[in-house]
Amino acid sequence: MSAAEAITRRTTYRDAVRDGLRQALLRDPRVFLMGEDIGRYGGCFAVTKGLLEEFGEARIRDTPLSESAFVGAGIGAALGGLRPIVEIMTVNFSLLALDQILNTAATLCHMSGGQFPVPLVIRMATGAGRQVAAQHSHSLEGWYSHIPGLRIAAPATIDDAAGMLAAALACRDPVIIFEHMNLYNSQGELTAAAASADLEHAAIRRPGRDVSLITYGASLFKCLTAADQLAMHGIEAEVIDLRVLRPLDAKTVIESVQRTRRAVIVDEGWRSVGIAAEISARVMEQAFYDLDAPVQRVCSVEVPVPYAKHMEEAALPQVAQIVAAVASMFNHGQ
Amino acid sequence: MSAAEAITRRTTYRDAVRDGLRQALLRDPRVFLMGEDIGRYGGCFAVTKGLLEEFGEARIRDTPLSESAFVGAGIGAALGGLRPIVEIMTVNFSLLALDQILNTAATLCHMSGGQFPVPLVIRMATGAGRQVAAQHSHSLEGWYSHIPGLRIAAPATIDDAAGMLAAALACRDPVIIFEHMNLYNSQGELTAAAASADLEHAAIRRPGRDVSLITYGASLFKCLTAADQLAMHGIEAEVIDLRVLRPLDAKTVIESVQRTRRAVIVDEGWRSVGIAAEISARVMEQAFYDLDAPVQRVCSVEVPVPYAKHMEEAALPQVAQIVAAVASMFNHGQ
Amino acid sequence: MTAMPPPVVTREHGLHLLSQMLRIRCFEDRCAELYSAGKIRGFLHLYNGEEAVAVGVMQSLQPVDAIAGTYREHGHALARGIGMRTLMAELLGKEAGCCRGRGGSMHIFDAATRFYGGNAIVGGSLPLAIGLGLAEKLHDRKAIAVCFFGEGAVAEGEFHESMNLAALWSLPVLFVCENNYYAMGTAWARSEVQTSLLAKVAGYCMRGESIDGMDVLAVETVANQLVRDVRAQRTPAFLEARTYRFRAHSMYDPQLYRSKDEVKGWEERGPLIRLTSRLKEAGLMTEDDFQRLQSSANAEVDDAVQFAEQATIEPVEELQRFVYAEETL
Amino acid sequence: MTAMPPPVVTREHGLHLLSQMLRIRCFEDRCAELYSAGKIRGFLHLYNGEEAVAVGVMQSLQPVDAIAGTYREHGHALARGIGMRTLMAELLGKEAGCCRGRGGSMHIFDAATRFYGGNAIVGGSLPLAIGLGLAEKLHDRKAIAVCFFGEGAVAEGEFHESMNLAALWSLPVLFVCENNYYAMGTAWARSEVQTSLLAKVAGYCMRGESIDGMDVLAVETVANQLVRDVRAQRTPAFLEARTYRFRAHSMYDPQLYRSKDEVKGWEERGPLIRLTSRLKEAGLMTEDDFQRLQSSANAEVDDAVQFAEQATIEPVEELQRFVYAEETL
Numbered sequence A, B: 001m002s003a004a005e006a007i008t009r010r011t012t013y014r015d016a017v018r019d020g021l022r023q024a025l026l027r028d029p030r031v032f033l034m035g036e037d038i039g040r041y042g043g044c045f046a047v048t049k050g051l052l053e054e055f056g057e058a059r060i061r062d063t064p065l066s067e068s069a070f071v072g073a074g075i076g077a078a079l080g081g082l083r084p085i086v087e088i089m090t091v092n093f094s095l096l097a098l099d100q101i102l103n104t105a106a107t108l109c110h111m112s113g114g115q116f117p118v119p120l121v122i123r124m125a126t127g128a129g130r131q132v133a134a135q136h137s138h139s140l141e142g143w144y145s146h147i148p149g150l151r152i153a154a155p156a157t158i159d160d161a162a163g164m165l166a167a168a169l170a171c172r173d174p175v176i177i178f179e180h181m182n183l184y185n186s187q188g189e190l191t192a193a194a195a196s197a198d199l200e201h202a203a204i205r206r207p208g209r210d211v212s213l214i215t216y217g218a219s220l221f222k223c224l225t226a227a228d229q230l231a232m233h234g235i236e237a238e239v240i241d242l243r244v245l246r247p248l249d250a251k252t253v254i255e256s257v258q259r260t261r262r263a264v265i266v267d268e269g270w271r272s273v274g275i276a277a278e279i280s281a282r283v284m285e286q287a288f289y290d291l292d293a294p295v296q297r298v299c300s301v302e303v304p305v306p307y308a309k310h311m312e313e314a315a316l317p318q319v320a321q322i323v324a325a326v327a328s329m330f331n332h333g334q
Numbered sequence C, D: 001m002t003a004m005p006p007p008v009v010t011r012e013h014g015l016h017l018l019s020q021m022l023r024i025r026c027f028e029d030r031c032a033e034l035y036s037a038g039k040i041r042g043f044l045h046l047y048n049g050e051e052a053v054a055v056g057v058m059q060s061l062q063p064v065d066a067i068a069g070t071y072r073e074h075g076h077a078l079a080r081g082i083g084m085r086t087l088m089a090e091l092l093g094k095e096a097g098c099c100r101g102r103g104g105s106m107h108i109f110d111a112a113t114r115f116y117g118g119n120a121i122v123g124g125s126l127p128l129a130i131g132l133g134l135a136e137k138l139h140d141r142k143a144i145a146v147c148f149f150g151e152g153a154v155a156e157g158e159f160h161e162s163m164n165l166a167a168l169w170s171l172p173v174l175f176v177c178e179n180n181y182y183a184m185g186t187a188w189a190r191s192e193v194q195t196s197l198l199a200k201v202a203g204y205c206m207r208g209e210s211i212d213g214m215d216v217l218a219v220e221t222v223a224n225q226l227v228r229d230v231r232a233q234r235t236p237a238f239l240e241a242r243t244y245r246f247r248a249h250s251m252y253d254p255q256l257y258r259s260k261d262e263v264k265g266w267e268e269r270g271p272l273i274r275l276t277s278r279l280k281e282a283g284l285m286t287e288d289d290f291q292r293l294q295s296s297a298n299a300e301v302d303d304a305v306q307f308a309e310q311a312t313i314e315p316v317e318e319l320q321r322f323v324y325a326e327e328t329l
């Protein structure tokens, strides 16, 4: 069933992503998948399970452990007229391919004077929270969004999980889609809206008048929970899902902050020099005179994420901290 | 002549860096240098010229083009009790070694529970302005400063060029020293202060009461020029040289902004999700109520840096923009 | 696999090797249980089936030697002499763990035994080993560095760069490739066109040997020669140990990529069965001996689990300790 | 170097090859002058001495084939048929340049001739060529991808990963290693322990040939066979061309790492001298012919310089164009 025809139905984020991939493969013969263990193994997170059987080895390509080469090969294949969807198993391994991503994929269109756009989609799992420790818990999507020439998407909802891929394939730029590991099992409704998922706009997931909670990815659900708790105290939080970290939809953010006059940014990435800093700076520049209180950030503590459960929890942003940050603004503001 | 004994003398940034390296090699037999073309060739920027002759092949080690392996070898050598100074020719090639830097060097001490600090120094040339185009003009030092566990230094002055290395070697953490390519030929006084260069503090390079210009590296000199021009219009700018981008000396920055009530951050890095955003966010959090105007950023335009001279100039922050940004604050504030 | 005359082994040494392998097997099986019980979390990669490699190689190493490995390193840690209690405490995320519970299964580190991990990036520890070897060389010490890695790492650029550096600079590094024929679900022949590792090694002019990694005596013998040469001649060497992992890649793996028969075939040639029957056939060990070793391994694991369960967790206030080193040099 | 009987060449084709090499030589020499005059800026890497490689290999390629190269790519661009005017305009940073003046010397790109650069990261274009080959394979087209790179790239991990992928997936890619024996100041033997490239290539089960890269006829002959096979059999191949750069690495290089005598020795065996005397000795070319080619090359360069000097620069308002592609798919 294509996203376009979808009648609302309950599904998981994992299946929604798979559905998006299937549709893309069915729709366009130039689309193929490439990555480690996406075929025989069925995908490290079982996202690509069954695709090898359906589409065959030519289009579902298991790669050796050679991140730099197969990401670079994705760039070349895109230049050669294909529409590669490259999976880097997790963001933690993407550093090995960063030269290809930054120095080639992001740069080629501009430096060739527009001759060579790179219509490449890269998917990676991201995030912490599964006790997989320092080298397997990175949240670098905000960091990646420093790089001009890339588009950075972070689907949080089922509709976006299913629909953003089509938007990524519809543009000719390198798009990186970050899927938070903890979302794969999440359930929700897949609706017709998936078909119109774009790579342009942030979404207001919960309207509110008192404070803007600005976030993306798995942290969206922490913010929604925090908003519920705040509502019990009479504070109505507006929750904004950025959806796309580059280019940033500053308009939606700024308009929200202008209405609510307060903002807290919630990001699982490390605090310093992250996307939360960027949003704070944008609000500074574009809505300073509208603010009733300084913008705050609730981010990961700046440590390599530890294994032990209590330590990992302490390292990551939690609902209680979001609530506390908001509460402190009202205390201060009054 | 060691930095400690130095009588003030005129020298170049290049010679100051070399002097720092020589002193380190003379002082500590565990120190050695490793990198591409640092020996026979004399260093891509002639920084290491003569060191091979003086210290021999064992300690001045030319490497093959294998950035990941020789940076990783630096980590291993540090663990094995040596004090490696690894040169990555320019930051543009460092992406190839980023996995080793982020996943190992920055992480090891914490994830081993303090057992394995990594006393490694990495030097790289950085920056644009020489018409070397998109792949050779990165300014990623602000971006690197996202990573916990690293110390990021950006010497702008002759004293820091000579002295920061000793501070880097005196700590047991991985330190990356970014040397702006355009500074190597710059001339200035090497003074006794070089011996007390630390990795802790920002420096006020020009005091002023009206606005804080916050910067580092080669942009320092643009800010000083801008400050001179502003002074002619009666605006006294305080110029802060961050010196160290991680950990950030927020105290010096915040205190300055509290005095001047206005701030402009000048950074040759791309604007979004850069160090300028971080400083703006810190000011937001810690000095919001002291501000007379929103903090502004003067950064590189978010494009791969083009080759043509006029286009390159347009991509990089220039003195006129700094002056204009400051001027606009006074217009608005009045 | 390769037919070689059974190396001479004394009863004492034979029992020692067997007990080392049994300890590992027993430890790993218990880990699997603790994982099902939710006491061990995160990723867990077990070493069942590959015990002969770590145990065989470690026999020739000295305390001064440095070791680097992968996320599948419990066996190496135990064979190296890291205490089972501190290891189990680490897996349970306790402060008494070798890394204070911060590393978990994939990040075992121990300064006392020069055990440098524990690396969850495939290929990531190879450059590290180069540097450890370089330190020995520049210090003019007699130690060597040993690096264990899976055959999956061979496709990574870091393998290539590290092999060249080690050979070019004549570093005392022993590369031990644990070829268990799969990298997650990717069979060796589906990841490399040249499946002879020794042919690859020739591209770096490095001495290499390939052995039956299910035969601990063979591993020990060949590793011993290589270690001796690396130590004496200060040049690197390469050892391929052909082996097999009996369990899933990690605890999440449905193993769609290999048949039960294939696994069974390897199990029948497993390192424990092999050594046990060899020692028995040679009259060096009785069934009683075997049972004694088995129970002693069990008891050690019991004790380690008990210790780990009772141990306390690191205070959360310490979260930011050790991001930077505490003393300066 | 290798002694092979002079391949048969017609007067017409011989003069064609010589004129192509002369155009490149003449272009490069003029670039050096323009650099001294401050008209070309940034990094400039000249191809003097290596002309036979690009010219020899390009003879067998078809317009549908895809090419990737390095920062030392003027020669390849010219031999591929990119107009000298647009090339020179690029070096002068003009909008009429093939990349609107944005790329400069290290980043020549041309969609019309499938010339994919122009890459300033050593080894960076190898994975790109793999992908270009993969596209031909999956599209089931008959084109091939050709990747030129210096021997310095061989130490990079990307070389290793790309060679394996090409062989494993049977991709129609020709790897052309321009072994000019130096990577900046690092001599080949000081960067690799295995200095036989063909021995390395064996590690990937790939067909390889090594030729005298100063002999354009030899390059052409061998490249022709390899290109034919890559095209027909859809498998990769490797060509080492032993050559030498006559000039500095880039314009900043004092060349402390090699002797004047060494340079002189290679110059005497240079590709232009070699082909010139061969054609003359075979009675296929007169001194007049040579002079005519020479002046025609000069005239073409004069014209290109004049064109470039008069060309306009891209309006600065366009700075942010093409960060993202202008149309969607």
Ligand SMILES: Cc1ncc(C[n+]2csc(CCOP(=O)(O)OP(=O)(O)O)c2C)c(N)n1
Pocket: A036, A065, A067, A089, A093, A096, C072, C120, C121, C122, C123, C149, C150, C151, C152, C153, C178, C180, C182, C183, C184, C249
């Ligand atoms: C650079 C990198 N890419 C991918 C992964 C995910 N991954 C973890 S283990 C593994 C397979 C490694 O196989 P091998 O090296 O043969 O070791 P084995 O697990 O068989 O011991 C993969 C792909 C990783 N950890 N690091």
Ligand SMILES: Cc1ncc(C[n+]2csc(CCOP(=O)(O)OP(=O)(O)O)c2C)c(N)n1
Pocket: B036, B065, B089, B093, B096, D072, D120, D121, D122, D123, D149, D150, D151, D152, D153, D178, D180, D182, D183, D184, D249
């Ligand atoms: C990854 C990377 N590291 C370092 C450099 C700096 N660098 C530019 S050219 C060069 C030498 C390359 O030599 P080779 O590949 O033999 O090509 P040649 O210049 O001889 O044609 C180096 C080290 C670079 N451009 N990219």
Ligand SMILES: [Mg+2]
Pocket: C150, C151, C152, C178, C179, C180, C181, C182, C183, C184
């Ligand atoms: Mg394996």
Ligand SMILES: [Mg+2]
Pocket: D150, D151, D152, D178, D179, D180, D181, D182, D183, D184
């Ligand atoms: Mg070369």
